Amino acid sequence: MTIDDAAIERLVTEARDGDSWAFGMIFDHYHDSIYRFIASRVQRPSDAEDLTQHVFVKALEALPRYESRGVPFGGWLFRLARNAVIDHVRTRHEHAELDSLLEAAHGDAGPDEIAVVRQELDAVGAALAGLTDEQKEAISLRFFAGLSAREAAEAMGKQEGTVRGLQFRAIASMRRQLGIDVTTSDQVAEAPGSLPASATQDG
Amino acid sequence: MQATDAGTIELGRRLDAYARARLSPDPQATARTRARVLREARLSFEAARIAVHVAPAIAASSRTMRPRLVMPFLAAAVWLGIAVGSISAAQAGGPLYPTRMWVETAFLPSDPVGRTDAELDRMDARLAEAVSGAARDDRMAVSAALDAYFQIADDAILGSSGDPDLEARVAKALNQHQDVLALVAARLADKNNSTASDAIERNIERAIEHNAAVILNIGNHEDSSGGAGSTGGGSGGGGGAADNPAASADPTHSTPTDKPDKSQKPAPSQPDRSPRGPSD
Numbered sequence: 011m012t013i014d015d016a017a018i019e020r021l022v023t024e025a026r027d028g029d030s031w032a033f034g035m036i037f038d039h040y041h042d043s044i045y046r047f048i049a050s051r052v053q054r055p056s057d058a059e060d061l062t063q064h065v066f067v068k069a070l071e072a073l074p075r076y077e078s079r080g081v082p083f084g085g086w087l088f089r090l091a092r093n094a095v096i097d098h099v100r101t102r103h104e105h106a107e108l109d110s111l112l113e114a115a116h117g118d119a120g121p122d123e124i125a126v127v128r129q130e131l132d133a134v135g136a137a138l139a140g141l142t143d144e145q146k147e148a149i150s151l152r153f154f155a156g157l158s159a160r161e162a163a164e165a166m167g168k169q170e171g172t173v174r175g176l177q178f179r180a181i182a183s184m185r186r187q188l189g190i191d192v193t194t195s196d197q198v199a200e201a202p203g204s205l206p207a208s209a210t211q212d213g
Numbered sequence: 214m215q216a217t218d219a220g221t222i223e224l225g226r227r228l229d230a231y232a233r234a235r236l237s238p239d240p241q242a243t244a245r246t247r248a249r250v251l252r253e254a255r256l257s258f259e260a261a262r263i264a265v266h267v268a269p270a271i272a273a274s275s276r277t278m279r280p281r282l283v284m285p286f287l288a289a290a291v292w293l294g295i296a297v298g299s300i301s302a303a304q305a306g307g308p309l310y311p312t313r314m315w316v317e318t319a320f321l322p323s324d325p326v327g328r329t330d331a332e333l334d335r336m337d338a339r340l341a342e343a344v345s346g347a348a349r350d351d352r353m354a355v356s357a358a359l360d361a362y363f364q365i366a367d368d369a370i371l372g373s374s375g376d377p378d379l380e381a382r383v384a385k386a387l388n389q390h391q392d393v394l395a396l397v398a399a400r401l402a403d404k405n406n407s408t409a410s411d412a413i414e415r416n417i418e419r420a421i422e423h424n425a426a427v428i429l430n431i432g433n434h435e436d437s438s439g440g441a442g443s444t445g446g447g448s449g450g451g452g453g454a455a456d457n458p459a460a461s462a463d464p465t466h467s468t469p470t471d472k473p474d475k476s477q478k479p480a481p482s483q484p485d486r487s488p489r490g491p492s493d
Contacts (some may be wrong), residue, residue, distance in 0.1 A: 028258035045238040134231040191220040
């Protein structure tokens with residue numbers, strides 16, 4: 011489902027006026043990306059499910075205080091998600107260390123995993139685990155959640171250029187870790203904000 | 214300038230495969246979450262609609278000389294609205310819980326003795342909710358119930374200050390609650406099998422510390438009044454904290470002069486439920 015920013019703002023206004031259908035549309039639009047972002051930051055799928063629900067309930071409570079002021083709603087919502095993850099990690103002393111990531115990865119193989127090489131997925135998980143927290147966050151927001159650089163910057167409370175820089179360094183690091191051709195890294199350096207596939211929706 | 218190169222595209226493909234295989238939500242879980250969130254949304258919107266109707270009536274009733282006649286009808290209206298399909302939402306940790314606390318506060322008796330009685334009952338109820346939440350490993354419920362408990366305890370202390378009998382009753386209740394909380398904390402420590410339990414245990418320990426500090430403060434206050442049976446009417450009564458802005462900002466260091474204006478409680482108190490969003 012694709013909804014443009016103007017439509018999102020309309021839905022937000024309607025939800026603030028007490029329209030639960032509009033809030034349902036907002037949920038449908040953002041649920042999967044919020045879940046993916048959270049799942050990439052916590053260890054257990056059950057935690058990701060609980061936190062995702064928590065984020066939407068928080069959003070519901072905070073909606074009357076939301077003011078657009080040029081801030082994309084997605085960025086605002088992901089900021090709630092980011093805070094929820096930070097609180098969760100702090101409360102549970104959870105650190106996504108390499109071993110636990112791999113353990114979690116081996117724990118529940120989905121049907122998709124049969125089609126792809128599990129080793130490759132583990133390697134990606136290990137490469138992600140090797141990133142700094144901020145780099146990981148930038149990759150999660152930009153790639154897994156599909157946010158624009160502006161939305162990711164809003165969610166992280168940083169400048170857009172900073173997020174692009176984090177993303178650039180994360181990509182370079184992961185490519186090194188995964189042994190993906192690095193001879194053309196100069197081309198990447200020219201366009202640090204670029205990402206393939208779902209993360210290329212910058213304005 | 215080439216935006217992406219083959220290596221970056223390859224990395225994108227692998228990240229995409231990783232996201233699909235390991236970060237995709239289970240459709241059943243999504244449906245479950247959606248149902249819960251939308252239920253909360255409907256209840257929350259309904260509560261807001263009720264509050265919009267009730268708040269002006271409460272304000273109007275406070276301006277008349279017959280508030281006690283109006284209050285039961287308002288209470289009934291609010292509870293009728295909230296009760297329809299919203300029992301769980303008004304439970305500790307639910308979105309209507311702050312509204313419920315506010316409604317309870319709005320309908321407290323105005324005389325000090327009756328008010329203290331009611332506050333003690335409310336503290337018992339919050340404690341029961343916290344214990345029940347702890348039994349379920351529901352840290353949201355425990356946290357919400359204990360936050361409400363702190364608020365009510367602070368109000369009860371303020372309301373009873375200056376009256377040694379009332380202060381003693383509040384201190385006794387806090388003491389008993391402390392024992393119950395210590396028991397629950399000990400059980401959780403024995404359990405020691407979930408991080409939720411750890412979080413709940415920390416919350417309960419916070420409550421125990423809170424009660425200990427308050428009891429100590431009440432004891433100090435009684436000592437400083439020299440057991441003279443002060444009614445708080447004397448201009449010099451209370452002493453200490455009134456001269457110290459830092460102390461009077463702390464509810465555990467309250468004096469009769471700190472007594473809040475109860476009429477200034479028109480909105481639900483939700484300090485701990487505010488997310489740290491961009492609007493904050």
